[in-house]
Amino acid sequence: MNTDTLSRIKISVLDLAIVREGGNAADTFKNSLELAQHVEKWGFTRFWLAEHHNMQGVASTATVVLIGHIAGGTSTLRVGSGGIMLPNHAPLIVAEQFGTLATLYPDRIDLGLGRAPGTDQFTAAALKRDEHAAMEFPGNVQELQMYLSEGNKNGRVRAIPGEGLDIPIWILGSSTDSAYLAASLGLPYAFASHFAPAQLHKALAIYRQNFKPSAQLKEPYTIACVNVFAADTDYEANRLATSFKKMFLGIITGNRKQLQPAVEPNEDFMDPMEEAALQQMIQYSFIGGPEKIKKELEKFIDITQVDEIMAASAIYEHEARLHSYEILGALYKKEN
Template sequence: MSQINVPVSLLDLAQVGPGETVREALAHSLALAEFADGTVAAARSDDSGSGGSGPGAAATGGYRRLWYAEHHNMSAIASAAPAVLVARMGAATRRIRLGAGGVMLPNHSPLAIAEQYGTLAELYPDRIDLGLGRAPGGDRATFAALRRDPADAEKFPHDVVELQGYLRGTPQQSGVVATPGAGTDVPLYILGSSLFGAQLAAYLGLPYAFASHFAPAALEQAVALYRSEFRPAQTLDGGVTEPYVIAATTVIAHDDAELVARQLHESRRQRAKLLFARDLTMSDEQADALLAGPAGRQVDEMLRYAATGTPDEVRTALNAFAEHAQADELMLASLAPDRDVWFGTVEALAPRS
């Protein structure tokens, strides 16, 4: 059996499938977290949170980390509050790293995020990550409902630095201290799908996670820019001494080729419904009509790096993708709408010690 050559992590989109309730979807997420935690080998004896082959690596073997992404006003995604999900999954697990992939910082004050993830870091020491994105994670109406302004995204670099200061416990001009938060040094990751995030991560000396699971167009250029312009963080608190790239992609793994093909098509249908109608109740026939036109080409572009097939075929594809993306770590999102195939994919691809 082939192995994946780089550390592997999971992105749980907390999707609410057709006919599922939010409660049922979150129960699946809990089961996923418990399984992923079970794949992690015993933690390093020093429990320092600094071993292994990448940022925040406290254990060897199994899935490295499990992240949740902030999305709003989407009936098929139940991860609007990633900090709450991390808190619940932290209580149900013992070893796997947990975090946001990511928090859409323009939706929040840096102080509030420092307090939330500082609290999580105190509850689950050496296990919490904080990925930060610049997009609002929803539409304009949602941005307004959150009492935010689109211009807030322009303050993203400043807000990242302010957040970093709160987590380090650096004195602020305001005199405000994040409690909990100060001194926790929660590891920060810059998320992105464009050159902007790559430049910021390089400038701040932070790890960079590229959203190639839905926006792959700039992958090669962004990673090359990040690696060429990277400068080590002035301090090691939350930073790294060498560039570190996480590349995300979607996967379906099963021994039945026809089942994989059906699941991939059904996944394309669901994306078409969500992207172009924001409604999973659209008929399959209407979704197929969308996929037959320009919408289908857009969906297929989003899935450019999707790895599907038997488990060995998927692992081979993931190794090729990691090399192509110059990735130090892969972040996998199980793509199958069928829950048995969704969970079975995660089981089949679990790294072995």
């Protein structure tokens, strides 16, 4: 294991704008900004928000608005989407929205793109999402690239603001399809291993083997999103992670709720069958005190050879969530 494993990568945040039981969206947005300001001080690289719809426990429906809120309250942190579900939107609208953000906050905006609906089939229909939208995703990405390019200045349809701005585009994915697309377009690639771990290693290999350099990126660049629950002790980290486990259990069973308070880690809140399904889904979750987190993350980074770790932390207690990212930031700074 390399002793400088953490020092050779970047660390970032995926914030799902989770609404806690007993709280509301206003609390969530306040806490998200406070978290962004907190991790900025600890040397984190970027802060991404994900588009979701029709979920009582997730408030990031107007992702672009939230990105502006976070960018406006920070100064050096890169802020972006992890991601915008492109088939839900016309590429021109996305180009104009992110062109506006990049004009307001130069050199600080990332545009991560996904093809999933970010919701259920009924809400997807309400969003006017075409049933063939996923198949059109590669073409929509290229259309968006065209609107953001300097070369489109003589086009009949132009994105103003947006045209000619240096807005990094990322391909997000949880399967090998996204790996092939990111590689063929020469774009950086972020994998959602925090909830879909099964194809992580295969997707990374496909991306690297098939990568074609582009104007945006000369060599492959990868992010793995993982769950991180750090605390002063292993026991406390396991206690904090019970909220997250209950949340994911709700996804598995279809009984979604707002983020629940933590319980003692030995409390019996799921049956063995549910726990087995849950463990498969959250395989890349790092739970423990500083030494355990450091050891396990270093092993993961050495195996995957990713360039960046993006940490998601569904922790009910806001101060504990801040402290979890502080521990991760301190481990990173210690090696730099």
